[in-house]
Amino acid sequence: MGRPPRRLLTADWIADEALKMVDESGDFTMPGIAGRLKVRPSSLYNHVSGRSEIIELLRARMMAQIDVEQVRERAAEWPELVLGIAREYRRSYAQHPRLIPLLTATTVQTEVAFGMYNALADAFTDAGFAPAEVLHAITSVDSYVLGSALDVAAPEEVWATPPEAGEAMRAAVSAAGTMIGRADAAFEFGLQALVRGLVVLAEPVAAPE
Amino acid sequence: MGRPPRRLLTADWIADEALKMVDESGDFTMPGIAGRLKVRPSSLYNHVSGRSEIIELLRARMMAQIDVEQVRERAAEWPELVLGIAREYRRSYAQHPRLIPLLTATTVQTEVAFGMYNALADAFTDAGFAPAEVLHAITSVDSYVLGSALDVAAPEEVWATPPEAGEAMRAAVSAAGTMIGRADAAFEFGLQALVRGLVVLAEPVAAPE
Numbered sequence: 001m002g003r004p005p006r007r008l009l010t011a012d013w014i015a016d017e018a019l020k021m022v023d024e025s026g027d028f029t030m031p032g033i034a035g036r037l038k039v040r041p042s043s044l045y046n047h048v049s050g051r052s053e054i055i056e057l058l059r060a061r062m063m064a065q066i067d068v069e070q071v072r073e074r075a076a077e078w079p080e081l082v083l084g085i086a087r088e089y090r091r092s093y094a095q096h097p098r099l100i101p102l103l104t105a106t107t108v109q110t111e112v113a114f115g116m117y118n119a120l121a122d123a124f125t126d127a128g129f130a131p132a133e134v135l136h137a138i139t140s141v142d143s144y145v146l147g148s149a150l151d152v153a154a155p156e157e158v159w160a161t162p163p164e165a166g167e168a169m170r171a172a173v174s175a176a177g178t179m180i181g182r183a184d185a186a187f188e189f190g191l192q193a194l195v196r197g198l199v200v201l202a203e204p205v206a207a208p209e
Numbered sequence: 210m211g212r213p214p215r216r217l218l219t220a221d222w223i224a225d226e227a228l229k230m231v232d233e234s235g236d237f238t239m240p241g242i243a244g245r246l247k248v249r250p251s252s253l254y255n256h257v258s259g260r261s262e263i264i265e266l267l268r269a270r271m272m273a274q275i276d277v278e279q280v281r282e283r284a285a286e287w288p289e290l291v292l293g294i295a296r297e298y299r300r301s302y303a304q305h306p307r308l309i310p311l312l313t314a315t316t317v318q319t320e321v322a323f324g325m326y327n328a329l330a331d332a333f334t335d336a337g338f339a340p341a342e343v344l345h346a347i348t349s350v351d352s353y354v355l356g357s358a359l360d361v362a363a364p365e366e367v368w369a370t371p372p373e374a375g376e377a378m379r380a381a382v383s384a385a386g387t388m389i390g391r392a393d394a395a396f397e398f399g400l401q402a403l404v405r406g407l408v409v410l411a412e413p414v415a416a417p418e
Contacts, residue, residue: 026235026310098310101235104359105306107366111373121377131384133398134377135391139360139367140353140399147356150313151348157316158348164320168330168343175340182344189342189410190349190403197406201398 009039011047015057019096026098028054052106058096059103060110065092068115078123079195082141085119086191089145094152104146127202137198144194148187158182218248220256224266228305235307237263261315267305268312269319274301277324287332288404291350294328295400298354303361313355336411346407353403357396367391 007013017036021028030051034041048054071084093100108117120141124134151158159165159173176182216222226245230237239260243250257263280293302309317326329350333343360367368374368382385391 026307097314098235101307101310101359101362105362105364107364107369109369109371111371114371114373114375114378117368118373118375118378121375121381125377125380131380132388132394135381135385136395136398137402138381139392139395140402143356143360143396143399144349144353144403145356146359147352147354150310150355151352153310153314155314155316159326160316160318162318162320162323164323164327166323166327166330168334169323169327171334171340172330172344172347176344179341183348185341186345186348187352189345190352193346193349193406193410194353194399194403195406196409197402197404200405200409201402
């Protein structure tokens with residue numbers, strides 16, 4: 001009879017288990033992965049160099065879902081490019097919100113990520129921003145999108161309304177009470193604000209002399 | 210001689226341990242806290258009702274550090290109020306970035322939080338936004354601030370520059386290479402953009418007839 005066939009250990013399979021652990025508990029460990037895969041921890045190191053390589057594999061998966069080329073083709077001006085990329089980026093990262101703090105705590109290395117970062121850098125350079133401002137603008141979009149991806153995992157009732165909630169806050173929460181797709185609508189609202197604000201900041205620089 | 214005096218178990222002490230676990234591993238469990246405090250898990254329930262009460266205790270701690278009244282006193286117009294609150298909010302949350310996904314996954318209940326949310330709701334109502342837009346604007350600031358608080362925990366080298374990094378991205382990363390306070394500068398840049406964009410969105414509504 002012999003043993004049942006065993007799935008061959010690969011870096012992808014290791015990343016699968018790490019992602020499941022992150023979804024369940026917010027983090028993963030090498031011994032934890034080894035335990036779940038029923039292999040010795042040392043066997044993992046035949047396939048990945050360690051924790052940070054696994055995080056980069058997971059970042060690559062998230063980034064691979066962002067169709068930068070399609071967005072580039074459809075965007076006539078840089079603000080549309082930024083809007084389109086931000087929407088794709090959030091859609092991808094919202095699937096695994098608890099992965100986000102691990103990704104932001106680690107240097108971006110995976111080549112797959114640079115499809116998106118290059119498109120943003122090109123957009124903000126076209127807008128007339130200086131290199132340091134280009135990086136700030138990219139970081140702003142990054143922060144807004146990642147915060148918004150966390151909001152997708154928010155409970156249906158984001159805010160309770162204890163007696164301390166004032167009149168304006170109470171009216172706002174109750175307006176949202178009946179709202180389908182609150183997180184999506186809020187994301188789009190704030191994204192429009194952020195990009196319009198970037199247009200305003202770009203103007204003095206981008207204006208022809 | 211007897212036993213050494215034992216610290217009395219309190220909700221605060223339980224929250225302390227939960228926060229340490231979150232900082233270390235991204236999450237906490239009731240058995241985990243009990244193990245660290247060397248008490249039976251059932252003893253914890255004499256002081257807190259469970260996981261979500263602990264999360265609210267931690268949210269209350271973060272929110273208690275935001276000096277809303279001082280910001281309200283100094284802000285002449287609603288955009289300054291929003292800027293001031295966002296800065297305070299980020300400063301507080303950046304201390305425990307790994308707590309952020311737990312907070313965003315749970316309904317806001319602690320009364321302490323409503324000092325800040327009321328101030329934002331009042332600001333956006335003053336700006337002329339309708340209640341549903343007030344909530345979207347609050348959510349946008351929330352998302353931007355929480356994403357930016359995660360960026361504070363980013364490594365000094367946020368982006369590596371593999372061969373895939375294009376010219377514009379490479380120039381941006383290298384401009385930031387020599388920058389002290391990159392995360393602070395990026396936060397302020399994006400916050401200015403977001404608030405200016407909100408001013409633009411508010412204008413048609415807020416303009417006097």
